[in-house]
Amino acid sequence: MPASSPGVSPVPSPVIRLRGLTRHFRNRQGSVTKALDGVSLDVAAGEIFGIVGRSGAGKSTLIRCVNLLERPAEGEVLVFGENLLTLDDAALRQRRRGIGMVFQHFNLLSSRTVAGNVAFPLEVAGMPRAERDARVAEVLALVGLAQKAEAYPAQLSGGQKQRVGIARALAPRPRILLCDEATSALDPETTHDILGLIRSLRDKLDLTVLLITHEMAVVKEICDRVAVMEAGQVLEQGRVFDVFTRPAHPTTRSFVAGTIGHSVPPGTVARLPPPRPGEERRLLQVLFAGPNSTRAVISEASRRFGIDLDIISGRIDEIAGEPFGLMALAAYGAAPRLDEAVAWFEELGLAVTPLAEVR
Numbered sequence: 133m134p135a136s137s138p139g140v141s142p143v144p145s146p147v148i149r150l151r152g153l154t155r156h157f158r159n160r161q162g163s164v165t166k167a168l169d170g171v172s173l174d175v176a177a178g179e180i181f182g183i184v185g186r187s188g189a190g191k192s193t194l195i196r197c198v199n200l201l202e203r204p205a206e207g208e209v210l211v212f213g214e215n216l217l218t219l220d221d222a223a224l225r226q227r228r229r230g231i232g233m234v235f236q237h238f239n240l241l242s243s244r245t246v247a248g249n250v251a252f253p254l255e256v257a258g259m260p261r262a263e264r265d266a267r268v269a270e271v272l273a274l275v276g277l278a279q280k281a282e283a284y285p286a287q288l289s290g291g292q293k294q295r296v297g298i299a300r301a302l303a304p305r306p307r308i309l310l311c312d313e314a315t316s317a318l319d320p321e322t323t324h325d326i327l328g329l330i331r332s333l334r335d336k337l338d339l340t341v342l343l344i345t346h347e348m349a350v351v352k353e354i355c356d357r358v359a360v361m362e363a364g365q366v367l368e369q370g371r372v373f374d375v376f377t378r379p380a381h382p383t384t385r386s387f388v389a390g391t392i393g394h395s396v397p398p399g400t401v402a403r404l405p406p407p408r409p410g411e412e413r414r415l416l417q418v419l420f421a422g423p424n425s426t427r428a429v430i431s432e433a434s435r436r437f438g439i440d441l442d443i444i445s446g447r448i449d450e451i452a453g454e455p456f457g458l459m460a461l462a463a464y465g466a467a468p469r470l471d472e473a474v475a476w477f478e479e480l481g482l483a484v485t486p487l488a489e490v491r
């Protein structure tokens with residue numbers, strides 16, 4: 133069984149439980165886009181859950197269903213066990229205060245100061261002035277912007293603007309934070325800072341975070357679990373380490389390859405010796421995670437199956453604090469012996485991917 137699964141991985145008492153969500157859009161020509169086509173997932177308390185997919189996969193529609201900015205045509209949106217679709221407008225407004233949202237383009241009011249932007253949701257909620265001022269100061273300190281309270285958005289860098297966006301989202305003390313491509317408008321270094329901030333806020337405030345992104349690097353850096361979407365469906369979901377190290381679906385494999393995979397330069401392949409008559413040459417990526425040592429496994433495979441294994445390249449990486457090794461191998465031998473060796477690697481818990489599939 134693959135480590136990840138296209139079906140939902142139910143968790144006990146999920147903070148967010150989505151079941152069978154569908155949302156179709158009909159364009160002017162009458163054709164229908166299935167933005168959501170039966171999506172189910174559970175987000176556990178305190179986790180950072182990522183939804184990754186290419187443009188048009190349905191990520192924005194999905195995240196907007198969690199606070200019902202978008203209403204699914206079918207399905208259930210359960211937040212802390214309550215189906216939001218059954219609530220009247222007043223109750224829904226109240227529940228939405230428990231769900232903060234951060235946007236790609238920050239969505240700040242340019243005519244208001246930083247403090248004014250952060251105060252905005254508290255004003256809408258009718259919080260008295262003194263309490264509001266205290267809360268604004270508190271959240272600005274949390275995001276490291278206490279010194280910028282009186283600045284205007286135009287005076288801030290992208291990273292600072294997103295800190296304001298995060299402070300505004302957190303001002304009403306939500307238990308859930310939704311991040312809609314929160315770092316997609318930022319450079320890599322600022323992205324790293326903002327992701328670090330989101331993680332530390334999750335820890336400090338006991339938040340549950342659901343984020344959407346088109347970047348596997350974001351998932352790798354911050355998420356505990358991930359769902360991969362395409363054409364309105366979840367292709368697979370699971371622990372980030374499992375999905376990255378044993379991707380089950382070709383789309384996931386191509387996503388993951390860009391982040392952790394090997395690509396062997398054509399010149400290197402051209403310099404490899406050809407297989408002997410009656411034998412094959414296969415280029416394999418082997419992922420070592422867990423207790424089995426690389427060197428011993430390679431030399432033992434050679435002895436056991438009478439094959440030759442040349443190491444083309446290798447490196448060590450880490451996902452969510454778990455180390456793993458990646459190695460590109462050229463394997464030479466009779467086809468049945470190579471099949472047996474691959475099966476043996478798999479039995480040892482090492483993931484083997486033909487390098488031809490890794491682009």
Ligand SMILES: Nc1ncnc2c1ncn2[C@@H]1O[C@H](COP(=O)(O)OP(=O)(O)OP(=O)(O)O)[C@@H](O)[C@H]1O
Pocket residue numbers: 157158165166167185186187188189190191192193194346
């Ligand atoms: N209001 C709408 N009217 C018509 N079609 C829509 C609407 N909203 C989304 N869609 C379509 O639904 C599909 C999914 O869109 P969605 O924005 O959810 O995808 P996404 O994964 O978030 O991609 P992106 O990152 O480009 O926003 C797309 O084909 C999109 O064109």
